[in-house]
Amino acid sequence: MQLLIEKIKNEGKVLSESVLKVDSFLNHQVDPELMFEIGKEFAARFKDEGITKILTIESSGIAPSVMAGLQMNVPVIFARKRKSLTLVNDLLTANVYSFTKQESNEISVSKKFLQEGDQVLIIDDFLANGQAALGLAQIVKEANASIAGMGIVIEKGFQDGGKQLREAGYKVESLAIVDSLADGKVTFRQDHKVEEIAR
Ligand code: G4P
Numbered sequence: 001m002q003l004l005i006e007k008i009k010n011e012g013k014v015l016s017e018s019v020l021k022v023d024s025f026l027n028h029q030v031d032p033e034l035m036f037e038i039g040k041e042f043a044a045r046f047k048d049e050g051i052t053k054i055l056t057i058e059s060s061g062i063a064p065s066v067m068a069g070l071q072m073n074v075p076v077i078f079a080r081k082r083k084s085l086t087l088v089n090d091l092l093t094a095n096v097y098s099f100t101k102q103e104s105n106e107i108s109v110s111k112k113f114l115q116e117g118d119q120v121l122i123i124d125d126f127l128a129n130g131q132a133a134l135g136l137a138q139i140v141k142e143a144n145a146s147i148a149g150m151g152i153v154i155e156k157g158f159q160d161g162g163k164q165l166r167e168a169g170y171k172v173e174s175l176a177i178v179d180s181l182a183d184g185k186v187t188f189r190q191d192h193k194v195e196e197i198a199r
Helices: 002-011 032-045 064-073 129-144 161-167 189-197
Strands: 053-057 076-079 091-098 104-112 120-128 144-156 172-180
Touching: 002 032, 002 144, 002 172, 032 064, 032 144, 032 172, 053 129, 064 076, 064 120, 064 144, 076 104, 076 129, 076 144, 091 129, 091 189, 104 144, 104 172, 120 129, 129 161, 144 161, 161 172, 172 189
Parallel strands: 053 076, 053 120, 120 144, 144 172
Antiparallel strands: 091 104
């Protein structure tokens, strides 16, 4: 998605060979117009999948998911990472291990929001090792609902989450795929294609 790629080029900060900071529009401050376009793009890419619900994880998955839900006219559920005062009974849960943070979190969703027969689109802001997406997929399975696909705002193509999820058979649509953060530069997968065409 060209608009997103331009935004990353202009505002993204390469923190290390594996971490991209995008807190000016996605992870802290949020750019509503960009999120609106992201919502439209997800809606277009999954228009034939009969989506009935969107499932994401707090916190940064919420903004793009709500915009996609608005376009697709479906509810958006976000899995909680911390125990909630009101969310105590009848929970669907999964354990998510973060390689980045080296910690495990139990994520949870109330059973009442996911039913058998739901066609669920899983959305997340980043795809790194795929653990969050796999945890969300487990929750959908626990509800006996179906996973219609996974929409990712930024995939880090040099980590193996995307490969793992596609090999597992999921339709994964990433709006920007970063192939490398080496030498302080962001290289997009699309850049390779453009270069190949130019040659
Ligand atoms: P995984 O789910 O794909 O296995 O990812 P991982 O555990 O490595 O990532 C843990 C957290 O770090 C997630 O956010 C994820 O979105 C984020 N993350 C991973 N790589 C990057 C990166 O290069 N840049 C940025 N900005 N974030 C990255 P989280 O802790 O759940 O944060 P939030 O959703 O509450 O903002």
